Amino acid sequence: MRATLFVLGSAVAFGAMAMPVAAQDVGDIQIKGFVTGVLPDGEINEVEVDTIGLPAGSQTSATDSYVPTIAIEYFVMPNISLxxxxxxxxxxxxxxxxxAGADLIDNAIILPATVTAKYHFDVGAIKPYLGAGPAYFFIFGEDVGRGASGLGVTDVDLSDELGFALQAGLDVTLNERGLGLSIDAKRYFVGTTATFNAGSVTALQTEHNLDPWVVSAGLAYRF
Structure with a gap:
């Protein structure tokens, strides 16, 4: 499902490359209000420290999250925006x-600071786009889950990390006053290091793939 959304968006955008470029004005600003699903992976790809003795076949996943988001876009050229x-x-x-069933980390908050450069295409009222850019994940507020606490863990930390995002989407014009509909999909490529401490001792340290899909839909206003 996640991959399908991204592939469909990319296919539409690439199919539009033969179409005329959108006639945006340099200096235009577009603000988007979204409902967004953040769908991370969270699997372990390396165990660096293990004094607990993880059983063979141990693995992890991160829960999905659904939140309101805002995107702000500035057109530096008629068909290119940041x-x-x-x-x-x-x-x-x-x-x-x-x-399976163990609560390891509770309520980790991610702030995905992201800037993408986007190229827009024109298919009449439908304007697909492709984008890419850097992302820095700030992660804070994480608490020790009951499963980890039962193993003697007293503190847990997920590292902040630099990553990269690919993006595809559609802007659909609804009227001549700048109102539109927007659908957007991003795939992030970023990991994190989870450090589980028992007092002052590192009991477990693991590398994880986050690599979330971020899928959004909402309204846009351009001025």
Whole structure:
């Protein structure tokens, strides 16, 4: 489902490359209000420290989150814009495989500071776009889950990390006063290091893929 949304958006945008470029004005600003689903992975890809003795087949996943978000976009050229987003998303980390059912991390808050450069195409009232850019994930507020606490963990930290985002979407003009509909999909490529401490000792340290899909739909206003 996640991959399908992104592939469809990309296919429409690439199909539009033969169409005329959108006649935006340099200096135009577009603000978008979205309902957004943040769908991370969260699996372990490396165990760096393990004094707990994780059983074979231990794995993790991160929960999905659904939040309101805002995107602000500035057109630096008629068909090229820069966009940033504003949102924070809460997630839990749960055990899978041999750890199935274990609550490991509760209420980790992610602030995905992201800037993408976007290229817009014109298909009449429908304007697909492609984008890409850097992202820095600030992660804070994480609490020790009951499953980790039962193993003697007293503190947990998820590292802030630099990553990258790919983007595809559609802007659909609703009227001549700047109102539109927008559908957007991003795929982030970013990880994090989870450090579980028992007092002053690092009991477990693992590398995780976050790599979330971020899928949004909402209204846009351009002025």
């Amino acid at each position: 966009e940033t987003i504003c949102c924070v998303t809460p997630h839990d980390v749960r055990g899978e495989g041999a750890l």
